[in-house]
Amino acid sequence: MDFSYTETQDMLRDTLARFLADTYDFETRKKMLTRPEGRDPGIWRALATELGILGAPFAEEHGGLGGGALENMIMMEELGKVIAIEPYLQTVVIGGGALKHSGGARADAVIPEIIAGNAVIAFAYAEPQGRYDLANVRTSAKADGAGYVLSGHKAVVYAAPWATHLLVTARTGGSSREREGVELFLIDATLPGIVRRDYPTVDGFQASEVYFENVAIPGDALVPGGIGLIELLVDEATVAVCGEACGVSRKLLDGTLDYTKQRKQFGQPIGKFQVLQHRMADMFVEVEQIASMALMGTLKLDTPAAERKAAVSLAKAKVSRSLNFVGQNAIQTHGGIGITVELAIGHYFKRGTMIENQFGSADFHLGRFEDLTLAD
Amino acid sequence: MHLDFSPEDLAFQQEVRTFIAENYPADLRGKQDEGDELSKEDFLSWHKVLAKKGWIAPAWPVEYGGTGWTATQKYIWSEETARADCIRLMPFGLSMVGPVIYTFGTPEQKAKFLPGILSGDVWWCQGYSEPGSGSDLASLRTKAVLDGNEYVVNGQKTWTTMAQHADWGFFLVRTNPDAKQQEGISFLLVDMKTPGITVRPIITLGGEHEVNEVWLEDVRVPVENRIYEENKGWTCAKFLLAHERTGIAGVAASKRGIEKVKTIARTELDGDKPLLANAFFKRKIAELEMDLTALEYTELRSLAGESAGKGPGPESSLLKIKGSEIQQRLTELTLEAVGHYGAPYFRGFGEGDNAHPIGPDYAHRAAPTYFNTRKTTIYGGSNEIQRNIIAKMVLGL
Numbered sequence: 001m002d003f004s005y006t007e008t009q010d011m012l013r014d015t016l017a018r019f020l021a022d023t024y025d026f027e028t029r030k031k032m033l034t035r036p037e038g039r040d041p042g043i044w045r046a047l048a049t050e051l052g053i054l055g056a057p058f059a060e061e062h063g064g065l066g067g068g069a070l071e072n073m074i075m076m077e078e079l080g081k082v083i084a085i086e087p088y089l090q091t092v093v094i095g096g097g098a099l100k101h102s103g104g105a106r107a108d109a110v111i112p113e114i115i116a117g118n119a120v121i122a123f124a125y126a127e128p129q130g131r132y133d134l135a136n137v138r139t140s141a142k143a144d145g146a147g148y149v150l151s152g153h154k155a156v157v158y159a160a161p162w163a164t165h166l167l168v169t170a171r172t173g174g175s176s177r178e179r180e181g182v183e184l185f186l187i188d189a190t191l192p193g194i195v196r197r198d199y200p201t202v203d204g205f206q207a208s209e210v211y212f213e214n215v216a217i218p219g220d221a222l223v224p225g226g227i228g229l230i231e232l233l234v235d236e237a238t239v240a241v242c243g244e245a246c247g248v249s250r251k252l253l254d255g256t257l258d259y260t261k262q263r264k265q266f267g268q269p270i271g272k273f274q275v276l277q278h279r280m281a282d283m284f285v286e287v288e289q290i291a292s293m294a295l296m297g298t299l300k301l302d303t304p305a306a307e308r309k310a311a312v313s314l315a316k317a318k319v320s321r322s323l324n325f326v327g328q329n330a331i332q333t334h335g336g337i338g339i340t341v342e343l344a345i346g347h348y349f350k351r352g353t354m355i356e357n358q359f360g361s362a363d364f365h366l367g368r369f370e371d372l373t374l375a376d
Numbered sequence: 377m378h379l380d381f382s383p384e385d386l387a388f389q390q391e392v393r394t395f396i397a398e399n400y401p402a403d404l405r406g407k408q409d410e411g412d413e414l415s416k417e418d419f420l421s422w423h424k425v426l427a428k429k430g431w432i433a434p435a436w437p438v439e440y441g442g443t444g445w446t447a448t449q450k451y452i453w454s455e456e457t458a459r460a461d462c463i464r465l466m467p468f469g470l471s472m473v474g475p476v477i478y479t480f481g482t483p484e485q486k487a488k489f490l491p492g493i494l495s496g497d498v499w500w501c502q503g504y505s506e507p508g509s510g511s512d513l514a515s516l517r518t519k520a521v522l523d524g525n526e527y528v529v530n531g532q533k534t535w536t537t538m539a540q541h542a543d544w545g546f547f548l549v550r551t552n553p554d555a556k557q558q559e560g561i562s563f564l565l566v567d568m569k570t571p572g573i574t575v576r577p578i579i580t581l582g583g584e585h586e587v588n589e590v591w592l593e594d595v596r597v598p599v600e601n602r603i604y605e606e607n608k609g610w611t612c613a614k615f616l617l618a619h620e621r622t623g624i625a626g627v628a629a630s631k632r633g634i635e636k637v638k639t640i641a642r643t644e645l646d647g648d649k650p651l652l653a654n655a656f657f658k659r660k661i662a663e664l665e666m667d668l669t670a671l672e673y674t675e676l677r678s679l680a681g682e683s684a685g686k687g688p689g690p691e692s693s694l695l696k697i698k699g700s701e702i703q704q705r706l707t708e709l710t711l712e713a714v715g716h717y718g719a720p721y722f723r724g725f726g727e728g729d730n731a732h733p734i735g736p737d738y739a740h741r742a743a744p745t746y747f748n749t750r751k752t753t754i755y756g757g758s759n760e761i762q763r764n765i766i767a768k769m770v771l772g773l
Contacts, residue, residue, distance in 0.1 A: 001385070001448040002378055003680030009377075070377055257771055277767035284766055285694050292673035299379045314666045366662045374661060376642055376652035 009074060012056055016078045019051055024082035026344040032085060037162065038206040039085045048117025054092060055115040058100065062111040069236065073243035073298045080247025083351045085204050087120050087159035093240045095121025095167050097233050098184060102223045106186065122163035124154035124210050132360040134230050135179045139212060141170035146219045150212040160208035161198040163189045169230055184223040184230055191215050203351040235312040238359040239297035242319045246294045248352045249287045249323055252330040255345045256280060259334055279329055286322035293318045310372045313365035320362035327352040385448050392456045399425050400462055408463050413584060416541045422463055423496035432494055433470055440478045441494045447683045458628030466538060468500040469493035473546045475619050476612045480604040489565065503533040503547035503590060511761050514557040514610065518592060520549035520564060522599065527564060529595040539575045539588040542568050552607050563609035565601040582744030617757055618692055624756055625699035627672045633706040634665060640713045640738050651713060664705055671698045690769035693762035700752035700759060707746040714739035
């Protein structure tokens with residue numbers, strides 16, 4: 001057992017943190033959101049070329065830095081600290097994860113493109129009726145000659161407007177909630193028949209409703225692994241957002257501490273009031289537990305599936321609960337100014353609130369944990 | 377960073393398991409599981425086994441009798457002893473005054489007091505709280521006046537756990553009434569057999585006699601029994617409190633506690649199904665496991681920081697807050713799980729009594745344990761005081 005980071009990991013964190021401190025202050029971020037693309041693509045390019053860190057979790061043979069899930073956690077935590085609007089989760093963690101796990105010629109071709117900043121992947125898995133059940137898939141992939149024909153509707157696909165590739169879950173067989181028959185496909189995002197309705201999300205991202213209208217895709221678009229692989233990818237993504245939550249919640253606490261040391265009422269800084277001190281002490285306790293659970297989930301990713309799922313669910317359930325507490329109390333402690341768009345705190349609160357339910361709410365994950373471990 | 381045990385760690389784990397299986401006193405087996413009250417002899421019989429093996433003080437530096445274990449080995453030790461339900465030894469010598477003595481004591485004091493703590497021959501109690509000084513500990517009024525080579529101590533201490541069995545006590549006393557509160561306190565080691573000491577029992581809600589009032593009337597304490605400098609006792613007190621808080625998380629014991637509650641909930645019926653099938657009860661268990669896991673990894677992160685050279689700092693207040701809350705929730709769930717049979721008050725068997733107690737074994741002490749465990753959020757600095765510490769020392773408020 002070892003809980004220390006390597007020098008390389010510390011360096012990765014420092015490099016990214018310094019870069020983001022220079023490029024991602026609150027005012028600059030606000031301007032990015034008003035651009036037509038809803039982001040500054042130069043940042044992504046700089047992460048790829050200037051810093052060369054999009055390869056953090058990839059093998060050296062693909063041009064990566066040889067890291068893994070811990071590197072993803074570090075990256076996500078730092079991105080969370082500036083509420084970055086970058087498709088790291090979708091492209092590197094999920095898309096990159098699918099390629100790493102399935103390997104082969106596709107991985108050899110696409111991973112270097114991710115590292116170079118050329119490929120942006122969006123993960124089209126959710127459906128309007130599906131909530132968090134990964135097997136609740138109606139989108140169909142019907143075999144057609146050597147390839148498939150995709151039909152269906154994918155919901156709230158983060159980063160789809162920017163994507164060069166879509167990673168899509170679709171059903172090749174089985175009935176609508178069966179695990180059997182759910183498969184994963186990596187396709188070109190510009191194929192004929194893909195229709196997008198783009199929109200901004202409340203946390204500053206760009207997303208789309210994606211409609212597949214009889215889209216012909218090649219047979220080698222299928223990424224082998226089925227529902228087992230999809231569950232693994234979503235578990236990896238889940239702990240990655242736990243890492244992001246760690247960054248977001250630290251800034252929610254820091255912002256609240258700064259504010260209560262400056263804001264005066266009744267003739268003194270409000271941070272002198274014990275009722276607020278205890279609330280912030282409780283926020284600190286929750287922030288530390290978010291960090292602990294992000295780490296726990298990350299370290300358990302390579303355990304057998306049942307153990308991994310139970311651990312990831314415990315981590316996400318706790319992170320969701322704690323983030324809810326930290327976010328709501330950050331706003332309450334700020335008072336009226338906290339519910340305006342003027343201060344950064346509200347924007348951290350918005351991202352934090354979306355993380356609460358991303359890849360499953362606390363209730364969903366407690367339920368999954370119970371099903372796996374608390375049989376009567 | 378990883379969670380794997382090395383081959384050496386796995387061998388150590390096996391060694392610990394075998395040692396416990398072969399050496400844990402037979403008459404103690406299952407005793408803690410039933411929530412029975414434990415006697416001084418119970419504690420001592422396990423203490424002596426560990427002392428003989430040299431495993432009595434894993435947290436101590438090797439030069440003073442520690443084991444030299446790695447952080448992982450210490451983790452394995454606490455996991456394995458909890459898994460086997462070994463009784464948890466009293467902290468007053470091993471976790472409290474021992475570290476104060478080897479950190480602040482003179483060579484003579486170390487030589488005189490540490491061996492007795494390790495062997496278990498000397499039992500310690502803690503003279504901190506007073507009737508008028510609970511959370512505001514630094515306001516304590518028990519005073520010590522120097523008279524030749526002796527302090528003359530007068531005052532009253534309270535909540536003194538195990539004072540009825542203690543050979544020695546460590547006391548915070550006021551040696552300078554004119555200085556700022558924290559700067560007029562000294563740390564004295566007092567032989568409990570010294571004339572002028574009176575110990576009176578306080579009976580708590582579960583019917584236990586754990587805590588006492590201790591009265592000190594003209595108690596004469598040799599000046600060489602003062603640890604560290606005169607009027608610098610608060611430094612020792614703070615050091616001790618931070619040490620006390622880390623051990624207080626009780627992660628491994630609470631893990632076992634959850635398994636016990638699950639067993640009860642699989643046995644108790646709710647309709648025609650086990651209680652564990654009740655969605656509400658099941659959710660409470662899941663939430664407890666979730667919070668305990670968060671605590672466990674917070675403690676592991678903190679231990680990693682310690683082995684990297686950072687001592688237990690004010691963030692250990694976090695471990696105290698969450699650890700104590702979880703211990704309380706466990707007892708609450710147990711009491712809920714046993715249903716009707718939480719009510720009968722079982723006082724233990726009298727001599728030659730062969731009557732069977734009322735209700736299932738696991739129910740006998742559910743309520744007394746629940747009542748008793750309310751102490752955890754109060755002692756060691758109440759959880760409200762821990763929040764003050766976090767606010768001031770960590771958050772800079």
